[in-house]
Amino acid sequence: MKKYLFLVTIVSLLLLSACTNGKTQSLEGFYKDAKLENIDKVIIQDGSTGASKTITNLEQIGEFLSMINKIEYTPQDNQAERSGWRYGIALFDGEKSFKFTLNQIENTYYDSNPDIHPIVDNYYKQLEIVEE
Numbered sequence: 738m739k740k741y742l743f744l745v746t747i748v749s750l751l752l753l754s755a756c757t758n759g760k761t762q763s764l765e766g767f768y769k770d771a772k773l774e775n776i777d778k779v780i781i782q783d784g785s786t787g788a789s790k791t792i793t794n795l796e797q798i799g800e801f802l803s804m805i806n807k808i809e810y811t812p813q814d815n816q817a818e819r820s821g822w823r824y825g826i827a828l829f830d831g832e833k834s835f836k837f838t839l840n841q842i843e844n845t846y847y848d849s850n851p852d853i854h855p856i857v858d859n860y861y862k863q864l865e866i867v868e869e
Contacts, residue, residue: 759812759845764805764853767842768828768835776802778829781861784822784838790866797864804856810847819846824857 768776779798782789792798822838839853840846 759810759842759847761809761811764808764810764849765802767810767837771833771835773828773830773833773835775830776828777831780827780829781857781864782825782827783861784824790861790864792864792866801860804860805853808853808856809850810842811850813840813846813848816846823854824861826857 776798777793777795779792779801780789781792792801819841822841825836825838827834827836837843839849839857
């Protein structure tokens with residue numbers, strides 16, 4: 738009986754530790770929770786090439802944020818460790834930053850609705866950075 742109770746306790750602890758602290762919310766909700774209010778710089782990095790583009794033009798930043806702000810992120814059931822990423826994005830409000838990849842925010846993996854990848858991929862490929 739003690740072995741059974743011990744086994745149940747261990748399994749319960751493993752299940753609890755596998756659960757995520759993530760919650761379903763919009764991307765805007767995530768960076769607002771991180772206390773970013775006025776985004777003044779965005780860096781998008783391509784995970785396959787390592788190249789990145791930095792946006793400081795407020796009009797371009799507003800355009801990009803309007804496309805991704807309302808995207809809903811839902812924690813994935815499978816939180817197993819992965820490697821690689823398609824795009825990494827860093828949002829800046831002065832010195833404060835919020836960094837994420839298209840399917841991971843902090844240590845939690847998410848599904849996005851609608852899928853954020855084609856939106857970011859298309860925007861990144863069409864983005865022309867004018868050096869100031």
